[in-house]
Amino acid sequence: MFKSKKGGSSEAARDHASIALASGFLAVPVSISPAKTSKKADEVTHWVYVRKHVSSGASSAVASTSKLTEAAQLPAERTLFMANLPVDTTESHLRNIFAKAGNISSIRFRRTASADDEDEHEEKGQGEDSTDDEEEHHQLVQAKGKRNKGVQKKSRVPRVEALPSLDPREAMGSQALLTTSSSAHIVFLEPSSLVRALELLQSGIRWTDPFRSLRRQASKQTDTPPARATTSASFLLSAGAGIPPVGLELLLGQYSACRPELSEVQAWADSRVALYQYRRAHPLPRKIGVRGVTVGPTGELLDEDGFIIVQRSGKYGRAGAAADAGGSVGVAKHDFKPNTKNKGEGLEDFYRFQMRERKRQQLADLRAKFEADKQKVASLKAGRRFKPY
Known part of the structure; x- marks a missing residue:
């Protein structure tokens, strides 16, 4: 029995160990347990791929400005790169996982563009983001001639009333769900924290819920009337902190967000019409x-x-x-020939019978010409005949 347990424990440890891959990547298993249970039998394993961040423009002598800015924001000696993150990953998740490694300076997520984002970008009208330019131009026009008075009126450029967010997580101030194959750059305060984080990932990590205490406190408050805040979780809930919805709660929130109040839609439509009328009445100089x-x-x-x-x-x-x-000036080349063909005429030889008729007419014309030539030759011969008398 002891050997079987030992073998089973070693096999489990081997299953949850990280795997070294090419290009310096490390495949790290992430044990995720459902929210309503903590049994190990119900856990699922998700694999993330991590490595030390490698700056692409650090060694280049003629690196671009964007690469230099990226190298300054993501120092290679303090940055950890993680790919294939779970879709519900937030900054709180990553800070909770690497709390033992050291303090984290910043976390930058990189999402893959989804089809909905691309459609929204394509459907976006031209000139919708030019409100700031219009306001700046309007302020300059108002300031012109009023410098001696020192009085400047506020801009009259109408602002568009934004519709409520369709994502309930963003509406409550939280981070939206990530798309699949999303990645993140984790910047630590010290290079030693990055070394400890890589050592921590060698044995795999367990996905912990940073909002577990808030969920427990919220369930307690639903059962009993809210009491005085005595813990950090109860204080956060009393201060208005919310728990990012997931699962069925998220779907119900999206269903409600897609059906805003008529007053909000009316305010948005009125603001869009007012902005359109303002643009028609006050065009920018480059548009004139x-x-x-x-x-x-x-x-x-x-x-x-x-x-x-x-x-x-x-x-x-x-x-x-x-x-x-003065526009639409015509410029003609030396070998330019105007098209004098009548476009109303039908196409030649469009049908096969037209081709046959044309060839038959050509043969008839050749025969008639041949007969005419024969008569002409005969008349010439008769004219050249010698007549002694």
């Missing part, structure tokens, strides 16, 4: 374009002082511009 006063001898636009207005144009002039504004 250049308007010439007169036209030069060669067709160039001239301003009020008679100077030529330099305009951006393509190969054949400013396509799409109004004729009275």
Whole structure:
């Protein structure tokens, strides 16, 4: 019995040990237990892949500015890279796991773009993010001519009333669920903390719930009336701290978030209409374009002082511009030939019977021409015949 237990314990330890992979990666098993039970038989194993962060632009002599900024924010000697994180991973999870390794400076998540995010980015209208530019232009216009008075009115650019978030986790101030294959960079305060974290990952990690105390306290408060806050969990709940929803609670929250109140939708629609009307009434200078006063001898636009207005144009002039504004200038090459073919005529030899008729007509014309030539030759011969009398 003792040997079997020893063998079983060694096998379990071997199953939960990390595996060294190529490129310095380490496959670490993560034991995750369901929220409603703590039995080891119900645990599932999730694999994450970690390694020491390697800066790609640190050794390059001509590294770009973005790479230099990334190297400054993610120092290689203090940064741990983790990939294939569970979807419900939050910053609290990672800080709780590496609490024994040392203090963490910052955590940066990197999510993979989902199909919904790409569709939302494509459906986003052009110019929806230009409110700040419009406000800056409006302030400059109002400030012009009023510097002596020292009075500047507030911007009248209408602000769009945002709709409530469709993610209940983001609505309560928590982090949204990650997409699959998401990763994170964990920056420690000291390089020794990174070494201890790698040693801690050698034997695998257990996924702990950082909101367990809040869940227990919330269940107690539902059973009994809320009492005076005596613990940190009860104090956080009394201060308004919430627990990020998961599972069925998350789905119910999404269902409710997708059906906002009519007053909120009305406020958003009114603000969008007000912003559209403001943009129509106050176009930006770059949207107005250049308007010439007169036209030069060669067709160039001239301003009020008679100077030529330099305009951006393509190969054949400013396509799409109004004729009275000097646009749509036609440029013809030396070998340019206008298309004089009538587009209303039908296509030749479109049908097979048309081809046969054309060939038959050509043969008939050749025969008629041949007969005419024979008669012409005969008349010429008759004219050249010798007549002694």
